[in-house]
Amino acid sequence: MKRWWRGTFGLVAAVALGFALATLVIGVVVFESTHEALELQLDHRIAIETQALIDEGQDGHEGVAAAIRRREAASSTASLGYRLVDAANAPIAGALDATVPSQPGYVELLPYKADGEERIAQSLTTDLPGGYRLLVAADRAAIDEMDKRFILLFLGAFGAMLLLGIAAAWLVGLVTRRRLARIDQTATAIIAGDLSRRVLLTGSGDEFDGVATTLNRMLDRIVGLMENLRQVSSDVAHDLRTPLTRLQNRLDEALRERNPELQREAIEAAASEASELLEVFSALLRIAEVEGLAARAHFQTVDLSAVVTDVAEVFRPALEGSGLQLVTSIAPDLTVSGDRRLLQQMLTNLLDNAAQHTPAGTTVCITLESTRDVTSLAVTDDGPGVSEKQAPELFNRFARGDCSRSTPGHGLGLAMVAAIVSAHSGKATIAPRPGFGVHISL
Amino acid sequence: MRILIVEDDADTNQFIARGLAELGHQVVTSSDGRDGLFHATDGGFDAMVVDRMLPGLDGLALVKALRAAGNTTPVLMLTAVSGIADRVEGLEGGADDYLVKPFAFTELAARLHALGRRPSAAAEPARLTAGDIVLDLHRRTVIRAGRKIALQPREFTLLAELMRNPGRIMTRTMLLERVWDFDFDPKTNIVETHLSRLRSKLNAGFESDPIETVRGAGYLIRDGA
Numbered sequence A: 001m002k003r004w005w006r007g008t009f010g011l012v013a014a015v016a017l018g019f020a021l022a023t024l025v026i027g028v029v030v031f032e033s034t035h036e037a038l039e040l041q042l043d044h045r046i047a048i049e050t051q052a053l054i055d056e057g058q059d060g061h062e063g064v065a066a067a068i069r070r071r072e073a074a075s076s077t078a079s080l081g082y083r084l085v086d087a088a089n090a091p092i093a094g095a096l097d098a099t100v101p102s103q104p105g106y107v108e109l110l111p112y113k114a115d116g117e118e119r120i121a122q123s124l125t126t127d128l129p130g131g132y133r134l135l136v137a138a139d140r141a142a143i144d145e146m147d148k149r150f151i152l153l154f155l156g157a158f159g160a161m162l163l164l165g166i167a168a169a170w171l172v173g174l175v176t177r178r179r180l181a182r183i184d185q186t187a188t189a190i191i192a193g194d195l196s197r198r199v200l201l202t203g204s205g206d207e208f209d210g211v212a213t214t215l216n217r218m219l220d221r222i223v224g225l226m227e228n229l230r231q232v233s234s235d236v237a238h239d240l241r242t243p244l245t246r247l248q249n250r251l252d253e254a255l256r257e258r259n260p261e262l263q264r265e266a267i268e269a270a271a272s273e274a275s276e277l278l279e280v281f282s283a284l285l286r287i288a289e290v291e292g293l294a295a296r297a298h299f300q301t302v303d304l305s306a307v308v309t310d311v312a313e314v315f316r317p318a319l320e321g322s323g324l325q326l327v328t329s330i331a332p333d334l335t336v337s338g339d340r341r342l343l344q345q346m347l348t349n350l351l352d353n354a355a356q357h358t359p360a361g362t363t364v365c366i367t368l369e370s371t372r373d374v375t376s377l378a379v380t381d382d383g384p385g386v387s388e389k390q391a392p393e394l395f396n397r398f399a400r401g402d403c404s405r406s407t408p409g410h411g412l413g414l415a416m417v418a419a420i421v422s423a424h425s426g427k428a429t430i431a432p433r434p435g436f437g438v439h440i441s442l
Numbered sequence B: 001m002r003i004l005i006v007e008d009d010a011d012t013n014q015f016i017a018r019g020l021a022e023l024g025h026q027v028v029t030s031s032d033g034r035d036g037l038f039h040a041t042d043g044g045f046d047a048m049v050v051d052r053m054l055p056g057l058d059g060l061a062l063v064k065a066l067r068a069a070g071n072t073t074p075v076l077m078l079t080a081v082s083g084i085a086d087r088v089e090g091l092e093g094g095a096d097d098y099l100v101k102p103f104a105f106t107e108l109a110a111r112l113h114a115l116g117r118r119p120s121a122a123a124e125p126a127r128l129t130a131g132d133i134v135l136d137l138h139r140r141t142v143i144r145a146g147r148k149i150a151l152q153p154r155e156f157t158l159l160a161e162l163m164r165n166p167g168r169i170m171t172r173t174m175l176l177e178r179v180w181d182f183d184f185d186p187k188t189n190i191v192e193t194h195l196s197r198l199r200s201k202l203n204a205g206f207e208s209d210p211i212e213t214v215r216g217a218g219y220l221i222r223d224g225a
Helices: A010-057 A061-073 A140-192 A208-257 A260-291 A296-298 A303-323 A340-357 A391-393 A414-421 B008-022 B033-040 B059-068 B084-092 B105-118 B153-164 B172-180 B190-203
Strands: A080-085 A092-093 A103-114 A117-127 A135-140 A298-302 A325-330 A333-336 A363-371 A374-381 A425-432 A434-442 B003-005 B026-028 B047-051 B077-079 B096-101 B127-130 B133-136 B141-144 B147-148 B212-215 B218-221
Touching: A010 A061, A010 A080, A010 A140, A010 B026, A061 A080, A061 A092, A092 A303, A092 B077, A117 A140, A117 B212, A140 A208, A140 A333, A208 A260, A260 A333, A260 A414, A260 B133, A298 A303, A298 A340, A298 B047, A298 B141, A303 A325, A303 A333, A303 A340, A303 A363, A303 A374, A303 B190, A340 A374, A340 A414, A363 B212, A374 A425, A391 A414, A414 A425, A414 A434, A425 B059, A425 B147, B008 B105, B033 B218, B047 B059, B047 B105, B059 B077, B059 B084, B077 B105, B096 B105, B105 B172, B127 B153, B133 B190, B153 B172, B153 B218, B172 B190, B172 B218, B190 B212
Parallel strands: A325 A363, B003 B026, B003 B047, B047 B077, B077 B096
Antiparallel strands: A080 A092, A080 A135, A103 A117, A117 A135, A298 A333, A363 A374, A374 A434, A425 A434, B127 B133, B133 B141, B141 B147, B212 B218
């Protein structure tokens, strides 16, 4: 269901309509109070004039009549009209052509005639002694004129405002739709398979650019992950082809062999190839599992100093047996939140590497230290090392240094180290020549 | 031993059953969790092999139900994933040992044998004896034919582990788990290195070597050496 009022046009139009309604209410209130104020002013004028007439004609209706005549003669009656009648309603003075109300007080809409025209006036009737009544009236034309102008002006402004509001709503809707259409186009293109597409930025740094930047970063990340996945699967396929071929060759050999002794040997060789393959798969699965961070669920505080000391001592005899020297510098009582077995494996893999890829006489150093909140572990050696170009690649699966091509292994040890380090929210770097070193900060 | 196998994969089931039968064990197989639990509660088994993922009732629930009912038959649990967290869960759930698929049959057999006769921690004697070697777990001393032998702590633990299972093969991974607490296999031959050190200390001045290397399987200490 399409709900137009939820769109940008609808929202802005609704806001504009709201403003218009509020303006209308304000207009009515202003009109009412202005109108009222003008009427009051008129009343006030009439009252003052009435009082002035009575004051001038101190000696009763004669004096008042004289005052009226004086005023009419001076033609100062542009807006005010007078009429003085006796008890029998017979006119005494004043040119105002209107019926004097029988009751004293204000009459807001009093009809009268002027120049043969029906007009409306505001009036005040006052009783004078002897049954005389004085009527002072002011024409309402001024007020009516004012009202008319106000209404006209207001309606004009109100209409303009409504038009502007609708125009603004349309414009904002148009701009929003356009900007969103760009994002939509990009997304559609990506769905269609063009993963290299990115949302174009206007460079204005506005909200749309903000969203677009975030979306682009998300796309980069997804593409990176997909690339990684593709790389891993093609690496796996590539690196497993060799041992699988060897396995097949061994089995072929076994099938052809007549001599039971040699046949058994071939089968044994095939079985060992198969178990090596399974080992690679287990290692890959384990790396994937650690990368999946499922391990974090059971992280505990681990005495890293103890783990490192322990693993170092476990390896010492084997390393020294192959003519290597092991030097340790381990700060005591350093703890991290993690998985003890994974940390053990991390160090084990590093020491395995040192044991396998360095010649006799090499010195291997394990350093564990802490600076403020960073715990750093380094396993370094002064062996042949790797080139600067190769160093960062060694954390990838199946990556192997030039010197290690001939030694046994699958190139998964450092990939596992990298996975364990990142599961512990740490950072690992490889220092290239001279020697070889892996520096880990947790 | 009378062994129950609860495993839904027919190939694996048969592979284990045949292998164990060849070793002279009496084997009962089941391919379903509920059926397996029914057999297990029936009793009379010396050990069980239970797959973690089973139809009907999963392996972990099976073991939990069994333990809740007071059955203490040793259980070796199998799992298809390395399950870093699974392992802890399995052992806490009442399994006695854990083996990740794929595994070598010798590994499974060795672990089952070790399970089948493992005394509970409380019932373990303070002294272990194998041939002319006496190992005192409390005083942490080793005496061979009346002569005291000084060992490093790790070498002592290694010897103790072998002597807990006299005459039975202890595989490399079993020793790594029990002596070094590693649940992975380092490339560096630390087991071999430590064993050769233990051997040289143990055999200094003696003719015979009580520790036997079983090629492709592991090590064992001779019962009556």
